[in-house]
Amino acid sequence: MQYTIEIKNIGIIDYAKVEFGGLTVIAGENDRGKSTVGKLLYSIIKSIGRYEKDLEIGxxxxxxxxxxxxxxxxxxxxxxxxxxxxxxxxxxxxxxxxxxxxxxxxxxxxxxxxxxxxxxxxxxxxxxxxxxxxxxxxxxxxxxxxxxxxxxxxxxxxxxxxxxxxxxKKFTKDEMIKKAFNKIVKSEFYGELSKKNTDKSYIKIYGGHEKIMDISLHKNKIKHFKLDSNVIEFGIFYDDVVYIESPTILHIHRILDMVNIWDYKVDAMPFHILDLIAKLKSAKFENKPSLLDEDNNKMKYKIIKEISSIIEGSVDYLESYEDFVYSKGLDKEKIRVRSVNIASGIKSFGILQLLAKSDYLDKNILLIIDEPEVHLHPKWQVKYAHVLVKMAKYGIPVIVSSHSPYMIQALKYFAIEEGIIDISRFYLAEKENDNIVIRNVDEEINKIFRTLSQPLREIVWGMQKKP
Structure with missing residues (x-):
């Protein structure tokens, strides 16, 4: 199902209306609110789908x-x-x-x-x-x-x-979800959800033409919080969400273990980091027959196999090492490399591989990836984009924010090649009259490339003008 989030005066964003549910790409320069959309959706879905178990509400x-x-x-x-x-x-x-x-x-x-x-x-x-x-x-x-x-x-x-x-004490489900939303927003945005110097802001989510969530805020305080009863009773929204910010997370977990802050996790750092570490570590249970049986789970098996061929090996969480380990080589003789020594590009693909092994790539789990190109050579940006498009084709909802022309062009190209362009949406986050807005550019996608290639054009033109 396709959903739409509409926001006004959230973070640095003045206005945005973004459809998601297939493949959604949000492009733009730095400091244009791309990450805000992903973090906001993470906060909403986590508070609705996992308020009891992950956020310990109720x-x-x-x-x-x-x-x-x-x-x-x-x-x-x-x-x-x-x-x-x-x-x-x-x-x-x-x-x-x-x-x-x-x-x-x-x-x-x-x-x-x-x-x-x-x-x-x-x-x-x-x-x-x-x-x-x-x-x-x-x-x-x-x-x-x-x-x-x-x-x-x-x-x-x-x-x-x-x-x-x-x-x-008894709470209604919507009261618990509201409490969970407040808790995770404090973790993800440090309580600064509303745009600074703005009194009023809102968040709305639509499923098709039906409004399923309506939140209004006044100076960062929730004034109105309403969920459609179907979301609460029948779970028509996503069951869970994954937010990937950086591949360095594969060795951050060791730092967290050493400083022993797990008991203070929500106050110590954004919740999505600890949530992702827990999900990736659960890949140690990947030898379930249901997961690796090609007949019963072709989609996840193909993702694991395809990534293995790209990185020429496999990333796993090994309890004997208490670490994420890259096993280099596709034959029986493999070299094992600890997380701190794994190349960032391999980590980027390895995270997707671990998510497939731990059963967190699913049509009912939204996958949000923030600027994956940061640690990837252009050649691997293209390969990474192809893997994401294939995931969307398998039914996994994906949101990608990016400022790389390679990544965005590859996502568009493969979306056409794989036949999912009809469920793919492209957006540009830009500044208009000192306001940050995010607009759909499906019909004028070249606007993205003009915006992102502007620095290169300026360099080329500057060199041409030199005597």
Missing amino acids: EMDKIKEIIKALMSIKYHMSYFYSKYQRKLNESDRYKILKLKREFNECIDYLKKIKANIKSDNIQYSTYDDEDLKSFINRLKDNILSLNLHSNDKFRFIEIFNEIENIIN
């Missing part, structure tokens, strides 16, 4: 709040024990030791539920979980049975009431 969010409250109780219990340990009788000492075990059991239970939700094992509701309520009530009864000072007792009762409120 039940996941509640579980984290409960664990935080329990840790607060545990801290107060430690303080209580250190303060009164000499005055405690044997019965209270025994109760406190028993409470420590119960705390750990309760937190382990919550972590297990959290892991099950994330891995799609269960549909879960804290409100209906009798085991969780039993854990909490038992902790409460045992703590309040201690010989507590009235102030300590009041504080514990206060925290248990807070936990009860968390458990009983």
Whole structure:
């Protein structure tokens, strides 16, 4: 299905209306808002399709709040024990030791539920979980049975009431999606979604002629947030999204591991980076028969095979190395190269190969690639463009932003050759009267080449004028 996003006063963009769902190409010079469209779509699709599991909104969010409250109780219990340990009788000492075990059991239970939700094992509701309520009530009864000072007792009762409120809290799906959208926009745009010095802005998405999403903002604050009920109930939009910004991500993961920031991931860096690393690492499970069986999954198999022939090898995530590794060679004798030593061009193709192996190239997953030509020689830009066109032909929705005439000309040429020009859209991001606009140029695509080749023409003309 073809969709359209319409935005006004978002990022540096004054106005844009972009259709996507097949192959979409957004061209333009630097600082023209090309990346803004991709990051915005990433934020929207991720918040709609993966708000619970990836962004930990809803039940996941509640579980984290409960664990935080329990840790607060545990801290107060430690303080209580250190303060009164000499005055405690044997019965209270025994109760406190028993409470420590119960705390750990309760937190382990919550972590297990959290892991099950994330891995799609269960549909879960804290409100209906009798085991969780039993854990909490038992902790409460045992703590309040201690010989507590009235102030300590009041504080514990206060925290248990807070936990009860968390458990009983109910959100509608659209409330959770709105919360997820706010969370990921903060990560991707650092909260600066609206164009500076502009009070009002909006984002609208259409499926065909039907409006499926309508968001209006005032000074970066959401004033109106509405989703079509079909998006929520029947999932007519994409299930997930992949955003590729740079091939250097294949060795960034090692830096992240070393500085140990995973627990603070949303605040530490844009979420799409950690999301992509997790997706690429899941390629270690690529030996599933369903994936490598040519009869059952021809499309992904062909992509893996074609990329192997281009880079003369294969990129994989090997647990034994705890790293992405390039196996150079197409025969049995291969040379293995660690991520930091893999050429950037090979990494660029390797990411697509890993996504195919990890099952993230799919008609229900939007693939967004920002300026892939940056690390590619013109010869490989053409090959990369051909792979992207073939993906679109297989039904994978692709959005590419680019400022390379080689890449854009190749995308157009192969779209015609592969018979998908009817589902291909070309846009130019440019400045008009100090406003940044993104317009469709399907009927005047040469406008892209005139814009991007202007610096070369100026150099050539300058050389010709010299005596």
